[in-house]
Amino acid sequence: MANYDRTAHLKSIHEKRKANTLEKVDQAIKRLIRANKGINFNSVSEESGVSKASLYNHIDIRERIESLRHQQSKAPSQKQIKHEMNDANKDVLIEALKRKIKELEKENKELREQMKKVYAQVYTKL
Incomplete structure (x- = not known):
């Protein structure tokens, strides 16, 4: 030690x-x-x-x-x-959203038409 x-x-x-x-x-x-x-x-x-x-x-x-x-x-x-998103980016985004809304509205309209046809078929069977 x-x-x-x-x-x-x-x-x-x-x-x-x-x-x-x-x-x-x-x-x-x-x-x-x-x-x-x-x-x-x-x-x-x-x-x-x-x-x-x-x-x-x-x-x-x-x-x-x-x-x-x-x-x-x-x-x-x-x-x-x-x-920092500038106006051009906002405009592009707005246009894309508008297109999406139109597509959804079209799809919604088609589905409503299909529902009317199905309801008519059900009604005729009664």
Whole structure:
């Protein structure tokens, strides 16, 4: 036991925990990106199981989350894309819906005519 170096042992434990934390955070960020979810300290903390304080205290993790958050804030969200539908797109959509309504009205009319014929056949059998 004379050769036991407590500080070296504690340093190795600390390095292993740090590497484990980095791996958890890295995997969590990858999952969030694949799921197309927002990346911020709260979401990474919840996804990885690492405390927010640890995320803030590790400079490299902090910078990575901040840069990814900044990149996502610049990219338009799905809601913004839908709001940016211009008049031409709206006109095309309206015309397509009008065509669909006409088709359904025609089908409805044909079905009513068929029902009249069937009712007439039933009535004549009575």
